[in-house]
């Protein structure tokens with residue numbers, strides 16, 4: 001596929017962690033693959049920690065190269081990639097410096113993309129400074145999460161950015177939407193006739209969505225301690241996954257058809273009653289423990305974290321969707337750091353047969369279950385009941401597996417690569433629209449407020465486990481349990 005969408009990709013925060021680990025490696029991969037980026041496309045890095053282009057290129061060689069491609073770096077592709085890179089030294093606190101940027105990009109070709117890989121406090125000043133030199137015209141702006149701290153602060157950013165850029169110029173990143181398996185979820189639901197008739201309250205008993213991490217807060221203790229798992233993972237990634245799992249079939253895959261359907265789900269989330277919060281929400285914080293044989297410290301002793309911190313590193317929720325398709329079906333969401341395994345998956349538990357002609361053993365063997373493993377090892381596993389060999393009619397749960405890497409050995413794309421190509425090519429479907437973001441904040445905020453008001457500390461859990469026991473007790477009340485299989 002040869003593209004002729006020329007572009008000038010301006011990267012604010014050009015020496016930041018995200019640029020180093022994700023954005024520049026993703027642009028390199030797209031460049032190396034050939035045909036995905038127009039030959040004339042340029043990358044203009046903006047930073048103040050390098051003196052000139054030479055110093056910046058040296059930084060890219062030292063810091064970005066190690067994050068590029070599991071298969072190693074192709075020397076020819078790498079050197080032609082570096083030729084795409086220009087550099088402008090700007091002090092973001094000094095709006096006059098933006099004249100330098102205007103001069104640097106004025107003769108460069110194609111659509112202009114401004115990627116703000118900076119802290120959110122800089123979003124509005126950067127947008128205003130871009131507008132002051134006329135660079136907001138016909139451009140696209142990419143905003144990284146976290147976009148605000150709550151509904152009010154996210155509205156303040158969106159209002160200010162919205163005065164400068166129209167909604168269709170704004171690309172809000174949720175990198176989960178760029179993951180191949182999340183795309184596959186759309187393919188599974190809307191490309192197969194098999195599942196759709198069953199994808200509803202009549203046949204589904206409950207749904208679980210888990211994003212579990214083994215990692216702790218790494219070098220981001222300070223940021224994380226002011227954020228917590230609900231803001232960091234639930235408000236965005238988990239609610240986006242939930243809306244894709246639960247949405248009605250869109251009439252097409254164009255950006256607003258998909259986003260309209262996701263929005264309907266977010267707006268149909270049953271508001272959490274503060275009096276019920278203890279029954280439907282569990283918050284936890286990890287203590288020291290052992291992960292894969294290595295001792296790891298407690299959250300409260302991580303660098304940047306307050307020793308008496310009450311920030312949650314684990315959340316489990318019971319969510320309901322108030323619409324015809326899902327009324328009464330519990331959706332259990334769970335995420336946490338320093339858990340027993342790194343896994344992201346969606347589990348659809350189907351109802352048992354209404355009448356078992358096969359006798360009691362059939363009922364004991366359980367019911368159908370579909371497990372969509374997003375990472376690691378993307379697979380879809382369908383549990384069915386089968387007769388155990390031998391005499392009598394004894395059933396056992398067995399499974400059919402679809403391992404994607406057995407079918408598609410090549411062509412996998414990292415989330416950031418897909419999303420950056422979408423920005424350059426003007427495809428908005430995988431970016432979060434403002435109304436979706438607002439609906440997600442509106443639903444999450446009462447939980448945050450209640451936790452703050454109640455002043456109760458999060459429940460402790462040992463690192464390397466699956467979180468506080470209360471998370472399992474919440475499911476037990478509904479006669480179910482979390483699916484926790486070995487990778």
Ligand code: BG6
Nearest residue numbers: 145175211213215232233237344
């Ligand atoms: C980020 C969160 O959005 O997602 C991190 O800020 C988290 O705390 C990360 O570790 C998880 O992403 P992934 O792609 O590694 O599952």
